[in-house]
Amino acid sequence: MSQIHVRAQPGDVAEHVLLPGDPNRARHIAQTYLEGATLYTDHRQLLGFTGTYRGVRVSVQTTGMGCPSAAIVAEELIRLGARTLLRVGTLGGATPQVRPADLVIATAAVPNDGTTRQLLGGAPYAPAASFEVVEAAVQAARAQEIPHHVGLVMTEDAFYASTPEHARLWASRGVLGFEMEASAIFLVAALHGARAGCLTACSNDIGDPQLVPDDVLAAGVDRMVRAALDAIVTLDGK
Ligand SMILES: O=P(O)(O)O[C@H]1O[C@H](CO)[C@@H](O)[C@H]1O
Numbered sequence: 001m002s003q004i005h006v007r008a009q010p011g012d013v014a015e016h017v018l019l020p021g022d023p024n025r026a027r028h029i030a031q032t033y034l035e036g037a038t039l040y041t042d043h044r045q046l047l048g049f050t051g052t053y054r055g056v057r058v059s060v061q062t063t064g065m066g067c068p069s070a071a072i073v074a075e076e077l078i079r080l081g082a083r084t085l086l087r088v089g090t091l092g093g094a095t096p097q098v099r100p101a102d103l104v105i106a107t108a109a110v111p112n113d114g115t116t117r118q119l120l121g122g123a124p125y126a127p128a129a130s131f132e133v134v135e136a137a138v139q140a141a142r143a144q145e146i147p148h149h150v151g152l153v154m155t156e157d158a159f160y161a162s163t164p165e166h167a168r169l170w171a172s173r174g175v176l177g178f179e180m181e182a183s184a185i186f187l188v189a190a191l192h193g194a195r196a197g198c199l200t201a202c203s204n205d206i207g208d209p210q211l212v213p214d215d216v217l218a219a220g221v222d223r224m225v226r227a228a229l230d231a232i233v234t235l236d237g238k
């Protein structure tokens with residue numbers, strides 16, 4: 001049955017799904033990396049494509065920005081048969097250690113968002129990536145010699161509420177950077193017995209309106225996507 005937001009039929013969505021926030025990134029991934037990619041939904045501009053990468057069937061589905069939208073998309077993808085959800089996003093660096101366009105592989109997400117709070121009824125919980133997804137992503141980054149960081153991210157709702165001081169505080173607690181969807185994707189996947197991960201490319205420093213130059217960020221995004229797709233190939237059949 002088609003879902004309310006992800007307007008697709010069972011069979012349209014692959015078992016493994018890449019999840020960018022941005023529909024243009026979804027189109028770029030489908031056109032650049034997937035063979036035979038076809039669009040299965042454009043409802044609400046949540047563009048979704050399915051094709052193959054090195055013989056493995058893969059979808060790329062836009063989540064939109066923020067946990068409310070990402071949680072809806074994750075839930076509906078699982079209803080449509082998805083079993084591996086791998087976010088491919090951008091992130092604001094919380095520490096000078098994370099350089100422009102660097103790859104950050106999340107192990108878990110500090111849930112500074114309202115969606116996971118509602119789903120959990122306020123109970124404490126640690127939304128975490130699946131170990132095998134982290135392992136496959138790290139292996140892919142190493143094999144492709146992509147410099148990367150592995151650790152905590154913070155998921156937040158209010159993009160413009162974050163300040164350099166807030167970033168320094170959370171960096172002192174091990175957070176590498178801030179983004180807006182990982183906690184919800186990790187939790188929704190866990191609630192349904194699916195596996196999840198999150199790869200991000202650093203687009204700016206937290207609180208700094210200066211974005212990484214377009215060409216530098218685009219190269220970082222492509223490195224992230226290549227690592228994510230190779231991770232999916234490793235995970236296929238496991
Ligand atoms: O580039 P995407 O994947 O959208 O990710 C980041 O960018 C958006 C904010 O600019 C949020 O969605 C945040 O998580």
Ligand SMILES: O=c1cc[nH]c(=O)[nH]1
Nearest residue numbers: 090091092178179180
């Ligand atoms: O959530 C995000 C994503 C990218 N950059 C930020 O500053 N915050």
